[in-house]
Amino acid sequence: xxxxxxxxxxxxxxxxxxxxxxxxxxxxxxxxxxxxxxxxxxxxxxxxxxxxxxxxxxxxxxxxxxxxxxxxxxxxxxxxxxxxxxxxxxxxxxxxxxxxxxxxxxxxxxxxxxxxxxxxxxxxxxxxxxxxxxxxxxxxxxxxxxxxxxxxxxxxxxxxxxxxxxxxxxxxxxxxxxxxxxxxxxxxxxxxxxxxxxxxxxxxxxxxxxxxxxxxxxxxxxxxxxxxxxxxxxxxxxxxxxxxxxxxxxxxxxxxxxxxxxxxxxxxxxxxxxxxxxxxxxxxxxxxxxxxxxxxxxxxxxx
Amino acid sequence: xxxxxxxxxxxxxxxxxxxxxxxxxxxxxxxxxxxxxxxxxxxxxxxxxxxxxxxxxxxxxxxxxxxxxxxxxxxxxxxxxxxxxxxxxxxxxxxxxxxxxxxxxxxxxxxxxxxxxxxxxxxxxxxxxxxxxxxxxxxxxxxxxxxxxxxxxxxxxxxxxxxxxxxxxxxxxxxxxxxxxxxxxxxxxxxxxxxxxxxxxxxxxxxxxxxxxxxxxxxxxxxxxxxxxxxxxxxxxxxxxxxxxxxxxxxxxxxxxxxxxxxxxxxxxxxxxxxxxxxxxxxxxxxxxxxxxxxxxxxxxxxxxxxxxxxxxxxxxxxxxxxxxxxxxxxxxxxxxxxxxxxxxxxxxxxxxxxxxxxxxxxxxxxxxxxxxxxxxxxxxxxxxxxxxxxxxxxxxxxxxxxxxxxxxxxxxxxxxxxxxxxxxxxxxxxxxxxxxxxxxxxxxxxxxxxxxxxxxxxxxxxxxxxxxxxxxxxxxxxxxxxxxxxxxxxxxxx
Numbered sequence: 001x002x003x004x005x006x007x008x009x010x011x012x013x014x015x016x017x018x019x020x021x022x023x024x025x026x027x028x029x030x031x032x033x034x035x036x037x038x039x040x041x042x043x044x045x046x047x048x049x050x051x052x053x054x055x056x057x058x059x060x061x062x063x064x065x066x067x068x069x070x071x072x073x074x075x076x077x078x079x080x081x082x083x084x085x086x087x088x089x090x091x092x093x094x095x096x097x098x099x100x101x102x103x104x105x106x107x108x109x110x111x112x113x114x115x116x117x118x119x120x121x122x123x124x125x126x127x128x129x130x131x132x133x134x135x136x137x138x139x140x141x142x143x144x145x146x147x148x149x150x151x152x153x154x155x156x157x158x159x160x161x162x163x164x165x166x167x168x169x170x171x172x173x174x175x176x177x178x179x180x181x182x183x184x185x186x187x188x189x190x191x192x193x194x195x196x197x198x199x200x201x202x203x204x205x206x207x208x209x210x211x212x213x214x215x216x217x218x219x220x221x222x223x224x225x226x227x228x229x230x231x232x233x234x235x236x237x238x239x240x241x242x243x244x245x246x247x248x249x250x251x252x253x254x255x256x257x258x259x260x261x262x263x264x265x266x267x268x269x270x271x272x273x274x275x276x277x278x279x280x281x282x283x284x285x286x287x288x289x290x291x292x293x294x295x296x297x298x299x300x301x302x303x
Numbered sequence: 304x305x306x307x308x309x310x311x312x313x314x315x316x317x318x319x320x321x322x323x324x325x326x327x328x329x330x331x332x333x334x335x336x337x338x339x340x341x342x343x344x345x346x347x348x349x350x351x352x353x354x355x356x357x358x359x360x361x362x363x364x365x366x367x368x369x370x371x372x373x374x375x376x377x378x379x380x381x382x383x384x385x386x387x388x389x390x391x392x393x394x395x396x397x398x399x400x401x402x403x404x405x406x407x408x409x410x411x412x413x414x415x416x417x418x419x420x421x422x423x424x425x426x427x428x429x430x431x432x433x434x435x436x437x438x439x440x441x442x443x444x445x446x447x448x449x450x451x452x453x454x455x456x457x458x459x460x461x462x463x464x465x466x467x468x469x470x471x472x473x474x475x476x477x478x479x480x481x482x483x484x485x486x487x488x489x490x491x492x493x494x495x496x497x498x499x500x501x502x503x504x505x506x507x508x509x510x511x512x513x514x515x516x517x518x519x520x521x522x523x524x525x526x527x528x529x530x531x532x533x534x535x536x537x538x539x540x541x542x543x544x545x546x547x548x549x550x551x552x553x554x555x556x557x558x559x560x561x562x563x564x565x566x567x568x569x570x571x572x573x574x575x576x577x578x579x580x581x582x583x584x585x586x587x588x589x590x591x592x593x594x595x596x597x598x599x600x601x602x603x604x605x606x607x608x609x610x611x612x613x614x615x616x617x618x619x620x621x622x623x624x625x626x627x628x629x630x631x632x633x634x635x636x637x638x639x640x641x642x643x644x645x646x647x648x649x650x651x652x653x654x655x656x657x658x659x660x661x662x663x664x665x666x667x668x669x670x671x672x673x674x675x676x677x678x679x680x681x682x683x684x685x686x687x688x689x690x691x692x693x694x695x696x697x698x699x700x701x702x703x704x705x706x707x708x709x710x711x712x713x714x715x716x717x718x719x720x721x722x723x724x725x726x727x728x729x730x731x732x733x734x735x736x737x738x739x740x741x742x743x744x745x746x747x748x749x750x751x752x753x754x755x756x757x758x759x760x761x762x763x764x765x766x767x768x769x770x771x772x773x774x775x776x777x778x779x780x781x782x783x784x785x786x787x788x789x790x791x792x793x794x795x796x797x798x
Contacts, residue, residue, distance in 0.1 A: 078387060088384055
């Protein structure tokens with residue numbers, strides 16, 4: 001554990017009846033990072049966030065946010081956290097304007113000018129009741145209300161489902177930079193949206209953190225490799241475990257190298273596969289990284 | 304705590320709940336308009352029915368208002384927006400208490416005060432009675448409903464939880480209270496109310512001072528056990544209640560000289576003036592033990608609150624153990640049929656099958672008398688068809704109807720629990736709801752208390768000069784006496 005982590009989880013377990021949603025989760029979000037928590041549906045992303053936000057308590061283990069046990073988060077800490085969730089229940093009978101007006105006094109650092117800037121970009125009708133807003137507009141409202149007090153930590157749980165692409169882009173690229181020093185912790189399936197801002201990635205599978213590292217490290221070490229052979233390709237026995245998802249088609253063998261290093265690559269391939277006509281390596285977008293990891297985790301072949 | 308944030312939360316709740324709050328307040332105004340008395344007699348039946356229906360509507364409306372207000376920020380739910388906002392739970396609790404005070408009790412206080420003033424009562428007594436009444440409503444209704452609301456996520460869940468608790472409480476409540484129907488009933492009731500207040504506040508504190516929602520199950524269990532205990536407290540034994548009552552006596556020496564004896568061979572009438580006349584239960588045989596009480600002064604009355612009865616056979620085996628019927632012994636015999644002063648027949652109902660077995664046997668009779676000495680005081684005399692405001696007492700009137708004479712009184716606060724009227728030569732007419740609670744603590748849930756009695760109309764010749772003497776009875780002392788009769792035969796005591 002590092003001391004500059006803004007969020008940490010140590011061996012966190014959470015059970016719902018007999019179902020174990022989190023099974024010894026370990027997590028560390030460096031201060032100032034943009035941490036993308038990725039994982040398949042049911043991996044435990046929302047449960048992780050609910051534990052961190054003290055919406056539910058861990059069955060075992062400890063989670064800390066800004067150095068404070070998540071079960072004891074005082075209002076002073078919560079005043080520095082922005083939280084938006086896809087399933088957040090807002091007070092439907094308040095109008096947009098009334099709701100924002102209601103929230104203001106709770107945050108000593110609320111910036112009215114920033115609020116005005118955000119509202120003008122999000123284009124929310126102030127008189128409309130929250131219950132009359134679409135799902136996407138409600139998320140927009142949640143996002144709008146999570147920023148004017150310049151949170152130190154912004155926690156987003158699937159914030160983009162139902163949001164139109166313009167608003168997503170506006171939020172990620174137009175509004176987030178206005179906040180200043182910010183740690184972003186985001187769980188989302190919209191990987192293309194977060195790839196541009198994410199600095200760290202945590203891959204959650206079946207309640208466990210299988211991988212957690214800076215995104216540039218990850219994209220450096222995960223490469224899609226296409227090898228064109230002199231003879232028809234077959235997936236050889238004894239392939240290194242770090243080469244996953246091998247596919248043979250014609251003379252081409254492709255796989256994902258999860259410990260990519262250019263050093264001796266040609267030699268290693270020739271020793272294993274025989275004469276090689278060409279080697280092509282490509283870095284992978286986050287979306288492909290996720291799919292590779294998810295398949296490997298599903299097949300029990302996580303390198 | 305930050306009262307300004309609590310006020311901010313209240314203003315938000317008002318913005319959301321004002322239609323229901325205004326409807327609830329209007330309902331109170333309408334009910335008050337219906338029940339406002341232009342004379343101190345009971346309302347006509349039609350008005351009473353309308354008032355009852357409106358009151359039911361008011362109870363529903365108030366319950367909804369409390370539930371919806373509290374559940375704006377439901378504590379047990381995990382999806383609520385406010386949970387991740389920097390809202391201090393104590394500020395939230397204070398905000399909700401503001402709502403309770405201003406939207407529920409505020410209108411009640413205003414309407415009740417205006418009602419009391421409109422009926423002509425003194426402002427001081429009206430305000431005092433209204434505040435005491437509201438305290439009771441908060442204790443027994445608003446705060447418990449608020450606690451239930453804080454432990455549930457929706458109105459439906461709250462109603463189900465509330466009904467379960469109510470059904471359990473009422474079921475247990477069917478078990479007879481040891482002090483029920485006696486002047487001592489206020490003792491265990493007060494203890495139970497104190498316990499309910501503690502449990503309600505503990506449940507609210509538990510819910511509003513912990514950020515984790517995982518404690519709601521414990522809070523529900525605590526509250527359910529507390530409500531059960533509230534009911535069970537009524538079953539606490541008689542003896543400690545009587546001990547407490549004796550220690551609070553207004554004049555602890557007043558009964559010191561009073562003696563009681565069984566007058567074998569005599570026959571005295573049973574007499575139940577304060578608690579109403581009762582007949583023996585089916586399947587029981589009534590025996591009447593002739594008693595004589597001595598050494599109690601004029602203008603007093605002895606009320607037998609409870610009599611323990613044991614019948615012991617010649618072999619020392621207890622063949623019957625139970626309680627006798629309540630009775631009253633006035634200090635003089637004036638106006639009462641038969642019997643020399645200080646005498647009364649103590650009724651004891653014995654199961655018929657037991658009686659059949661032992662009625663001819665020689666038995667030892669052991670009686671334990673828990674009794675109260677009440678002092679009678681003349682309040683005023685009024686003529687027929689007169690209405691008068693009696694200082695320190697109330698607004699009273701008499702009127703002649705076709706077959707009865709109606710006599711009624713109203714006051715802001717609580718009237719004496721036992722009032723009698725004597726009209727001409729007719730027997731003293733009592734209307735009592737026994738309650739020995741010390742006067743400063745005595746109150747009525749309804750801020751305006753009322754009392755009425757009907758007596759048969761008198762011959763025309765007697766009506767014109769008739770005077771109605773209003774008297775009240777207040778407890779002066781409480782005492783216990785034991786009487787043992789070494790040898791009796793039940794058949795001799797059967798009327």
